[in-house]
Every structure is written in structure tokens, then in C-alpha cells.
Amino acid sequence: MIQFSSVHVLYLLEAAKWTIALSLIALIGGATLGLTLALARVSRIKMLRLAATGYIQVIQGTPLLIVLFLSYYGLSIAGYRLDALVAAGLSLTVFCGAFLGEIWRGCIEAVPRTMWEASDCLGLNRMQQYIYVILPQAMRIAIPPTVGFMVEAVKNTSLASVIGFVELARAGQIVNNSTFRPLLVFALVGAIYFAICYPISVASRRLEKRFHAPR
Amino acid sequence: MSYEFGFSFLSERWPAFLAGAWLTIQLTSVAIVFGFALGTICALTRVYAHPLLRRFVGGYVEVIRNTPLLMQIFIVYFGIASLGLKLSADVAAVIALVINMGAYATEIMRAGIEAIPKTQIEAADVLGLNRLQVIARIVLLPAIERVYPALTGQCVLLMLASSLTSQISTEELTAVAEEVQSETYRSFEVYVVAAMIYLALSLLYRIGFWAVGTVLFVRRRHLDTPL
Numbered sequence: 213m214i215q216f217s218s219v220h221v222l223y224l225l226e227a228a229k230w231t232i233a234l235s236l237i238a239l240i241g242g243a244t245l246g247l248t249l250a251l252a253r254v255s256r257i258k259m260l261r262l263a264a265t266g267y268i269q270v271i272q273g274t275p276l277l278i279v280l281f282l283s284y285y286g287l288s289i290a291g292y293r294l295d296a297l298v299a300a301g302l303s304l305t306v307f308c309g310a311f312l313g314e315i316w317r318g319c320i321e322a323v324p325r326t327m328w329e330a331s332d333c334l335g336l337n338r339m340q341q342y343i344y345v346i347l348p349q350a351m352r353i354a355i356p357p358t359v360g361f362m363v364e365a366v367k368n369t370s371l372a373s374v375i376g377f378v379e380l381a382r383a384g385q386i387v388n389n390s391t392f393r394p395l396l397v398f399a400l401v402g403a404i405y406f407a408i409c410y411p412i413s414v415a416s417r418r419l420e421k422r423f424h425a426p427r
Numbered sequence: 428m429s430y431e432f433g434f435s436f437l438s439e440r441w442p443a444f445l446a447g448a449w450l451t452i453q454l455t456s457v458a459i460v461f462g463f464a465l466g467t468i469c470a471l472t473r474v475y476a477h478p479l480l481r482r483f484v485g486g487y488v489e490v491i492r493n494t495p496l497l498m499q500i501f502i503v504y505f506g507i508a509s510l511g512l513k514l515s516a517d518v519a520a521v522i523a524l525v526i527n528m529g530a531y532a533t534e535i536m537r538a539g540i541e542a543i544p545k546t547q548i549e550a551a552d553v554l555g556l557n558r559l560q561v562i563a564r565i566v567l568l569p570a571i572e573r574v575y576p577a578l579t580g581q582c583v584l585l586m587l588a589s590s591l592t593s594q595i596s597t598e599e600l601t602a603v604a605e606e607v608q609s610e611t612y613r614s615f616e617v618y619v620v621a622a623m624i625y626l627a628l629s630l631l632y633r634i635g636f637w638a639v640g641t642v643l644f645v646r647r648r649h650l651d652t653p654l
Contacts, residue, residue: 273583273629274622275590277601282622285614289430363493370495374594381497394505402494402502409493 216391221400227383228404234369234379237301239362242308249313251342254320264313271310276371279303284375300372308365315361319354320346356420363409363416370405380404436611437620447603448624454517454599455586455632458524462585463578465525466532467567473533474540484533491530497591499523504595520592520599528585535577539570572644573654579636583629590625600624 252264271279283306284299292298323346331345373382384401388394437444473484491499503526504519514522543566551565571578593602604621608614641648 270626273587273626275587275601275625277590277593278604278618278622278625281604281618282615285608285618289615367493367495370497371591373497381495384498384501388505392509394509395502395507398498398501398506402490402498405494405498406490410489413489413493 214390216387216393216396220387220391220397223387224380224383224401224404227378227380228408230377230379231366231369231381231405232408234297234300234304234372234377235362235366238304238308238365238369241301241305242312242365245305245309246312246316249309250316250320253313253317256338268310268314271307272314276303276307276368277374279307280371280375296372296375296377299375300369300377304365304368304372307368308361311361311364312358315357316350316354319350319357322353323349352423356416356423359412359419360416363412366409366412367405432616433613434616434620436607436613436617440607440611443603443607444600444620444624447598447600448628450517450597450599451586451589451628454520454524454592454597455582455589457521458528458585458589459582461521461525462528463532465529467536469529469533470536470540471562471566473537488530488533491527492534496523496527496588497594499527500591500595516592516595516597519595520589520597524585524589524592527588528581531581531585532578535574535581536570538577539574540566542573543570568643569654572640572647575636575640575644579633579640582636583632586628586632587625 249264249268252260253268255261255264280300280303283303284294284296287299287302288294327345327349328341331341336344369379370381372379373385376382378386380401384397388397391397469484469487472480473488474481476484500520500523503523504514504516507514507519547565547569548561551561556565589599590601592599593605596602600621604617608617611617647654
């Protein structure tokens with residue numbers, strides 16, 4: 213048995229970088245997909261609305277772990293080499309996209325109707341309405357819940373450990389397997405997650421207070 | 428691409444899936460009941476109790492909400508075992524899920540309790556209701572009604588998150604799927620089946636919550652207006 217030492221702490225911190233990298237992949241991919249879904253959800257084309265709603269319902273009704281396994285094994289069936297990073301990045305994108313899509317749909321719908329009407333009167337077309345009138349206001353509403361969701365994204369990267377991708381949670385398991393100090397190791401891993409997530413939570417609350425201040 | 432999909436494993440293994448789904452329902456339901464109770468007590472503490480207790484509850488909520496459930500499960504299962512108290516996987520899973528659900532329920536219930544106008548409590552006092560009656564009828568029931576959609580959503584998320592307990596060898600739905608795929612090599616198909624069962628379970632929980640809500644909220648049933 214190996215004694216728990218500073219080497220292990222450094223190893224965990226190194227792995228935390230992968231957690232952050234994976235979170236960024238999930239957020240960037242999820243944001244792109246989420247914006248598409250949100251716009252499809254409020255589209256005038258019924259088919260698009262139905263497709264986006266169906267997608268969101270299915271993903272929000274399935275555990276991320278199952279999505280992760282599906283993309284991991286699905287990729288191999290499609291003939292790609294099994295790569296844990298690709299599978300994890302893909303499923304986190306799919307997952308974050310569904311949740312962000314739903315959050316942002318609410319934000320777009322929260323923009324007062326009169327804004328649509330006013331911009332109609334000004335002769336803006338649908339595209340211009342989104343770019344100049346609706347989305348800038350929706351964005352303001354969307355910032356606090358989006359920042360709040362980032363915490364969920366960071367925490368959910370821990371599931372990538374299950375398909376063998378070495379990020380913080382997996383590194384914790386590896387260290388625990390060699391040192392047999394589960395309480396110490398997993399508490400430390402938890403503390404590192406907390407150090408990443410707590411500032412984001414606080415930021416989300418601050419932003420909410422600021423944006424909800426009476427205008 | 429010459430892959431042929433095959434679902435023939437279902438004809439033999441469906442009882443295993445059913446048993447897994449049943450354990451998922453059991454784990455989740457116990458966790459929802461106790462987690463909600465814990466959350467309600469914590470929310471009342473958070474709003475009405477001594478500032479020191481409030482801070483303590485606040486700390487619990489922040490720690491749980493800012494760390495992954497997977498780590499919480501590992502700490503309960505492996506951590507407590509290393510202290511010499513050996514818990515079975517099922518018990519450890521339930522404890523971790525209750526602790527997790529409790530934190531989220533605290534935040535949701537706190538929002539509901541804080542939304543109760545002070546005048547309502549004062550009016551109830553004037554009418555001679557005792558402390559317990561005020562808390563149960565004037566504070567808690569309307570608070571639950573107000574946050575019911577959020578509570579439902581959180582419970583469905585908890586059911587989905589219970590899939591993580593497969594990682595400490597709890598024999599629930601995801602663990603069953605892992606076992607079947609390792610024996611049949613039909614990984615993709617097995618997880619498609621598991622995903623569909625989870626979808627059905629989410630629907631089941633949503634219907635269940637709707638039914639409970641209809642029975643519980645007499646006011647809404649009669650008036651059909653949001654609170």
C-alpha cells in the first residue's frame with residue numbers, strides 16, 4: 213500500500229484540468245445546440261417545434277449515464293475508434309444542449325410581446341427582430357440561470373469517469389485504489405469540485421440579484 | 428457499415444430489466460419521501476430558526492449542491508465503510524440520495540415558505556391556530572402547492588440520477604443493463620432498452636405526482652387557479 217502524499221494531491225489537481233476542459237467542451241457544444249433548440253422551440257414552423265420538443269423531452273427523461281453509454285458504444289458501432297473523450301464530449305453536449313435549450317426558450321418567451329409588435333411596426337423581418345430586438349433582451353434574462361446551469365455541467369463531467377476518461381472523479385478512484393483512503397481522497401476530490409463550482413454558484417446568485425433589481 | 432441490430436436478448440432477460448426498474452423505483456421513492464422530509468425540516472430551519480442553525484443548514488445545502496452526486500455516493504459507501512461501518516450498497520445508495528435530495532428540496536421549499544405573506548401567519552394566529560397548525564396548514568401546504576412543479580422536476584431528476592448508484596454495485600436498472608450487455612455484447616441495444624424504460628419511468632413519476640397533487644391540493648381542485 214502506498215502512503216497518501218502530496219504527489220497524489222498534485223495528480224488530482226492535474227486531473228481537475230481535464231474536468232474544466234470537459235466542462236468547457238460541454239458548455240460550448242451545449243450552447244450551440246441549445247441556441248438552435250431554443251430558436252426551434254419558438255419557431256413558426258410546427259415540425260421544427262415538435263422535433264425540438266421531442267428531443268428535449270427524450271434527453272431530459274433519460275439519465276446522462278445512459279446517454280454516455282449510448283454514445284460510447286454507438287460510436288463504435290458507427291465504426292469510430294472508441295475514444296472516451298469524444299464520447300464524453302458528445303454526450304455532455306447532447307445533454308447540456310437539451311437543458312440550455314429549455315432554459316433559453318423560457319428567456320426568449322419572457323421578452324414582452326410588445327417588443328415583437330413594435331419591431332414588426334418598424335418593418336424589421338424575423339431575422340432582424342431576433343438579432344436587434346429579441347435576443348439581446350433575452351440574453352440579459354438568460355445570464356443568471358445559464359451561469360447557474362454551468363455548475364450542473366461541471367458536476368456532470370464526473371460521469372465521464374464511468375467510461376474510463378481520466379478526469380477528477382476517475383483520478384480520485386485511481387488514487388483511492390492505490391492508497392485505500394476513500395474518505396480522505398473522495399472528500400478532497402469533493403473539495404476540488406466545490407472550489408470550482410461554488411464561485412460559479414455565488415456569481416449566479418449575484419447576477420440574479422443585479423438583473424432583478426427594479427428598473 | 429454492416430452492423431445488425433439485435434434485440435433478441437430481451438426475450439430471455441426481460442425479468443432482469445423489470446427487477447432493475449423495480450429497484451430503481453424503490454430506491455427513488457424512499458429517497459424522495461425521506462429527502463423531502465429532510466428538506467422541509469431544513470427549509471423551516473433556514474427560514475425561522477436561530478441564525479447559527481440557519482448558517483449550518485446553508486452550509487449543508489451549498490456543499491451538496493456544489494459537489495457531484497457520484498462523489499457523495501462514494502463518500503457514503505467507501506468512506507463510511509473505511510470507518511468500520513459496513514453498509515450494504517442499497518442502504519448506502521439510499522442514504523446518499525436522501526442527503527442529495529434533501530439539499531435540493533431545502534432550496535425549493537425555502538422559496539415556497541418565503542413566498543407566504545406574513546399577514547397570513549398573523550391572521551392564523553389571531554384565529555387561535557396553534558403553532559403546529561400554522562406551520563402545517565398556513566405555511567407548508569400552500570408552500571408545497573406553489574413549488575410543486577419544481578419539486579416534481581427535482582424528483583424526476585433524482586430518479587434519473589439514481590442510475591449513478593450502479594457504480595457502487597446497487598442492482599438497479601443501469602447495473603442490470605451493464606450486466607446484460609457484458610453477457611450478450613449487445614451494448615448499444617441494451618442501453619436503448621434501458622433508456623426507454625427510464626423514459627417510461629419519468630412519465631410514470633410525472634403522472635404520479637400530478638395525481639398526488641390533485642388529491643393534496645383541495646383548493647386547486649375546487650378553484651382550478653394557480654396560487
